[in-house]
Amino acid sequence: MCGHLDTVKSPKKAGSAGSAAYHHGDLRAALIRAATAIVRERGIDGFSLREAARRAGVSPAAPQHHFGDARGLLTALATEGFRMLGDALAAADSTAMDRDGRIRAQGRAYVAFALDHPAEFDTMWRCARIDTGDASYAAAAGRAFGLLKAAVAGTPLEDGERPAASPHAAPDPKAIACWSLVHGLARLALDGALGPAEAARGAIDGMLEPVLDCLAV
Template identity: 45%
Template sequence: MGATERDSYHHGDLRAALIEASESIIREEGVEGFTLRKAAKRAGVSPGAPSHHFKGTRGLLTAVAIRAFERLGAELAILPASGVPARNLRVQAEGYVTFAARNPGLFRLICRVDLIDCQDQDFREASFSALAHYRNAAAAYFGEDPPDRAARIFRPYLASAFATAHGLAHMILEGRPALLFDTPDPARTFIETTLPSVLLATWPDRHC
């Protein structure tokens, strides 16, 4: 549970262990509870060891953010797709917000551009790939071709398709639902009650 036991002087796969440890810390204590020393301790190494595998704290957090985007992408990928574009877009948006609500630490991390190396190619690739299904659903709904990898990510219609869900996600993480509901899980209640009607108002379509 605490520091990982280790028999040899070398760790074996410290890089992976640090990412794993960091993700756990962020899940348990949030991004603000994360420190490089904690991650090193949890992986069973000294505070200076991580520097051989990552460019400082930022490098490690960038790697964790990449994993977070991969998890988001995996969740969006398995959502059911119907023949109704509006419904598909709404399912993707709801999945996006649900991911943020269920993984507040990870979602906050991928939005903390001050903590991450946003120029990192793997990071940019991961952030692009994660939203593939969402993007396709939006393109189908708005009747446009989905942008390819070389094209700019955000077109006006895409901004529209992302902004509402992104805003709702942040509202949840900023604690708005707790002001509204006294249920055991206010965020869940928020998603189940407020969100569908919001998406309905944003992208009205009686075919859903």
């Protein structure tokens, strides 16, 4: 059998049907799914590249071909998180009729994303564990934060545009205030400060609108 890193078969009992192999184009996605599951179960500090390879059914060396090291795979996970967050913010923004509605819709979408995708959300902000200079990461983060900035400024932003701004740049004070508010609520919910997951969703639904009312933006 060829030892190419993109074609590594999972161990199977002899004679078993449906022997799986990850071919070129599949392995990268499989490793990101494995990393997501590990971070959700163990937290980012419990993540290891070897465990991701084991769960994906490939050799320990296989992930290096696509990501280089653990930092590279976690950066890919964070990038995917920002892409999904950007999509959620864009969808929410498109349903609003005015500036206030855009800010509120994006705020609700931000918190919902964090609760629905805790592994990605946690990884997106762990700057010491990821490569924030990665071009794909910077583009995805810039798009997501650019959507928030545009809503706060009351200006349009065509989806697909790649603004230079990112959460790690010097942001607009009003945008940072809105971001801090919804990010703080999301973090409190994920950390259990607002009760179990479903209770937290209900608590946030009840408090987000009044909190936004108090924030003069």
